[in-house]
Amino acid sequence: MQGMTPTADRPLVLIGAGKMGSALLSGWLDGGLDAKAVVVIEPSPSPECAALLGDAGIVAHAAPPAGVTADVVVLAIKPQIMGDTLPGLRSLIGPGTTVLSIAAGTTLANLEAGLGPAAIVRSIPNTPAQVGRGITAAVANGRVGPEARDLVTRLLEAVGDVAWVEEEAMIDAVTAVSGSGPAYVFHFVESLAAAAVDAGLPPDLAERLARATVEGAGELLYRSDLSPSQLRKNVTSPGGTTAAALDHLMAEDGLSPLMTRAVAAAKKRSEELSG
Numbered sequence: 001m002q003g004m005t006p007t008a009d010r011p012l013v014l015i016g017a018g019k020m021g022s023a024l025l026s027g028w029l030d031g032g033l034d035a036k037a038v039v040v041i042e043p044s045p046s047p048e049c050a051a052l053l054g055d056a057g058i059v060a061h062a063a064p065p066a067g068v069t070a071d072v073v074v075l076a077i078k079p080q081i082m083g084d085t086l087p088g089l090r091s092l093i094g095p096g097t098t099v100l101s102i103a104a105g106t107t108l109a110n111l112e113a114g115l116g117p118a119a120i121v122r123s124i125p126n127t128p129a130q131v132g133r134g135i136t137a138a139v140a141n142g143r144v145g146p147e148a149r150d151l152v153t154r155l156l157e158a159v160g161d162v163a164w165v166e167e168e169a170m171i172d173a174v175t176a177v178s179g180s181g182p183a184y185v186f187h188f189v190e191s192l193a194a195a196a197v198d199a200g201l202p203p204d205l206a207e208r209l210a211r212a213t214v215e216g217a218g219e220l221l222y223r224s225d226l227s228p229s230q231l232r233k234n235v236t237s238p239g240g241t242t243a244a245a246l247d248h249l250m251a252e253d254g255l256s257p258l259m260t261r262a263v264a265a266a267k268k269r270s271e272e273l274s275g
């Protein structure tokens with residue numbers, strides 16, 4: 001990976017190698033980050049994580065090793081344990097260390113309170129990062145200079161697209177839209193498959209059709225320059241079958257107000273997690 005600065009003497013320290021931490025680590029290693037420049041703190045590695053670490057020759061530590069000053073500390077632990085964990089990470093932070101958090105609902109102020117003065121970026125990626133197709137939005141505190149911002153951008157671009165925002169308050173909405181969003185899409189597949197069974201199809205075919213439809217529509221959206229609205233219109237013949245279904249999905253009590261309520265609930269929960 002071009003321009004990565006972590007080294008064996010001044011490593012990237014990953015705190016938590018669960019689903020998201022492992023996805024990030026995998027992207028960095030694939031992008032050329034030297035495994036010797038990575039220290040992983042993970043008290044209970046999953047089998048997938050253990051395989052990833054084993055292939056790279058990285059040892060999982062239960063706690064930060066003594067005497068290590070990090071180039072970057074990446075916080076990929078649950079927000080609920082952040083407050084208790086942060087003070088124990090202070091020894092990793094020295095001059096020039098950048099902290100990158102991916103935790104939902106943990107504010108820059110929460111992070112500064114736990115870690116002390118440091119250059120800190122708060123971000124929200126999403127699980128398509130596991131296949132290099134994530135999107136992350138990030139906000140920096142006042143101590144993050146251009147070099148730290150570039151480093152964080154490169155780390156996050158290893159697993160997908162990156163959008164910087166200047167207002168931290170936007171991160172709760174980001175969490176509700178793109179952070180949690182993949183779950184909404186997967187639930188849509190579940191719902192379409194259930195509807196297919198109700199419409200008379202056997203369950204295996206129902207799931208296959210629902211899954212392939214969302215995969216294909218996502219790929220078309222990805223490759224096309226057309227707007228989602230135009231892509232929808234391209235499926236919809238006047239007086240045809242799609243129009244009959246969209247009469248329900250686009251009704252006043254259809255998908256749009258439901259999505260608005262769902263995103264508002266996720267945003268509120270993100271705000272609550274900030275304490």
Ligand SMILES: NC(=O)C1=CN([C@@H]2O[C@H](COP(=O)(O)OP(=O)(O)OC[C@H]3O[C@@H](n4cnc5c(N)ncnc54)[C@H](O)[C@@H]3O)[C@@H](O)[C@H]2O)C=CC1
Pocket residue numbers: 015016017018019020021041042043044045046076077078079081085102103104105124125126127179180
């Ligand atoms: N899963 C998702 O879709 C997204 C998650 N996030 C955020 O990413 C963070 C991690 O979430 P997931 O990867 O889904 O959770 P996870 O449960 O898969 O990973 C958390 C990992 O932290 C480890 N851990 C627990 N205590 C630790 C400690 N003291 N030191 C180091 N590691 C410790 C656990 O063993 C676990 O492997 C959370 O803060 C979440 O809000 C952000 C965006 C999307």
Ligand SMILES: O=C(O)[C@@H]1CCC=N1
Pocket residue numbers: 104175179180
């Ligand atoms: O559900 C959660 O709290 C995390 C944050 C965004 C996606 N998963």
